[in-house]
Amino acid sequence: MNEERIQAALRDASDTQDVKIEAGVLASVADVFEDSFGDRAAVVVADENTFAVAGEEARRQLEAAGREQVEPYIFPGKPTLYAEYGNVEKLVRSLRGHDAIPVAVGSGTLNDIVKRASYECERPYLCVATAASMDGYTAFGASIEKDGHKQTLTCPAPTVVLADVDVLVNAPERMTASGYADLLGKVTAGADWMVADALEIEEIHPAGWSLVQDHLRAWIGNPAELREGDGEAMDRLIEGLIMSGLSMQAYESSRTASGAEHLFSHLWEGEGLGRDEDPPLSHGFKVGVGSVAIAALYERILERDLGSLDIDAIQRNWPSRDELEKEVRSAHTPPLEEAAVEQSLAKHLDAGELAERLEMVRDRWPGLRERLAEQLMGGGELRDMLREAGCPTSPDGIGLGWDDFRATYFRARMIRTRYTILDLAYEAGILDECVEELFSPGGFWSSDTGARSRTAG
Numbered sequence: 001m002n003e004e005r006i007q008a009a010l011r012d013a014s015d016t017q018d019v020k021i022e023a024g025v026l027a028s029v030a031d032v033f034e035d036s037f038g039d040r041a042a043v044v045v046a047d048e049n050t051f052a053v054a055g056e057e058a059r060r061q062l063e064a065a066g067r068e069q070v071e072p073y074i075f076p077g078k079p080t081l082y083a084e085y086g087n088v089e090k091l092v093r094s095l096r097g098h099d100a101i102p103v104a105v106g107s108g109t110l111n112d113i114v115k116r117a118s119y120e121c122e123r124p125y126l127c128v129a130t131a132a133s134m135d136g137y138t139a140f141g142a143s144i145e146k147d148g149h150k151q152t153l154t155c156p157a158p159t160v161v162l163a164d165v166d167v168l169v170n171a172p173e174r175m176t177a178s179g180y181a182d183l184l185g186k187v188t189a190g191a192d193w194m195v196a197d198a199l200e201i202e203e204i205h206p207a208g209w210s211l212v213q214d215h216l217r218a219w220i221g222n223p224a225e226l227r228e229g230d231g232e233a234m235d236r237l238i239e240g241l242i243m244s245g246l247s248m249q250a251y252e253s254s255r256t257a258s259g260a261e262h263l264f265s266h267l268w269e270g271e272g273l274g275r276d277e278d279p280p281l282s283h284g285f286k287v288g289v290g291s292v293a294i295a296a297l298y299e300r301i302l303e304r305d306l307g308s309l310d311i312d313a314i315q316r317n318w319p320s321r322d323e324l325e326k327e328v329r330s331a332h333t334p335p336l337e338e339a340a341v342e343q344s345l346a347k348h349l350d351a352g353e354l355a356e357r358l359e360m361v362r363d364r365w366p367g368l369r370e371r372l373a374e375q376l377m378g379g380g381e382l383r384d385m386l387r388e389a390g391c392p393t394s395p396d397g398i399g400l401g402w403d404d405f406r407a408t409y410f411r412a413r414m415i416r417t418r419y420t421i422l423d424l425a426y427e428a429g430i431l432d433e434c435v436e437e438l439f440s441p442g443g444f445w446s447s448d449t450g451a452r453s454r455t456a457g
């Protein structure tokens, strides 16, 4: 890892105090634990798989250093541990029986369960990463299924994260591929922030931006090597994912790391896509397909001259709040429907505000278009990189029907207030025609271009 970059990021982070990324760093878990938690007792929390991979070794290292430990809490390895609230409750019951500091050994799901359970017990924790599978290690909040749907539950990020590259390169290939796809999504996420910034909706925070974007191209530049288990490529991937999590702490929002590609993913996740597979469809694989989808949409939009919008004509077709609510209700079903109505209405402009927004679009488009072109990569390029890393690249690869996929272009923007390119396209009255182009003969997603048969490489 680049020590300087991580240290600089830690200075702005609200929760995380220390991050160690290195081959063999698991051997120093006892020292790292002591630096942060003094003489507190430790409890290793893992599932049967991650306990075998690194939990047992963490326990042995802590024992060798004379650290007092509570008997490890180990979830079953089969079926794959699922991020549901019941598992948080089980762990909380166990943690309440002692005051040891959890040492979470695992990846996204295990970490999210421990993150939330530790918070409910008002305890800090240390995380030992076992796969570079998502950017949530250093992010606050836990993605947990509660009351029938996935939601982000409040909780701080871990105090310390330890990522042993020797462990990470031996993780299942699909997990590394998932992390790669989650990181690749920062290309479109950055573009969306540029759009929101240019339209004075959400200003770019230079530090939060830099943590993710300054080295992004280098972090995502070696998908084939990564798939072959190359240690340096892995070091870059995990650094990118950790930095991305730290950026969210610094900016106190996921804006730094999440745009329209994540809205696609959140919608599919909220509707349970791939939930019952074992292992469940990963966050990263959904984000990867979402990123290709959004990059392809950007290509359609960047071809247009939004500097010559006919604002009067767009205003005449603009929906009232009642019409919008009807539109949202017809596009969503419970339990997402109510939240979608609320979020959509919260960002809906009245006709006068729309005119002001579109005047701004008209004035700023030439400069914005140039900056976006520099930030973005083509949908085809992202698809090739994902394929090289071993990720699915189209809806077929994640078990989603083509009609549902197409509808996502219209439905995703409704579920969050976050302003993205989907909102700009909607407000400028070009979303329908751009999506039409993507799916028409010769278009990016057309069945005659081969996009549909290309799934996991």
Ligand SMILES: [Zn+2]
Pocket (backbone or CB within 6 Å): 134, 135, 182, 262, 283, 287
């Ligand atoms: Zn993500």
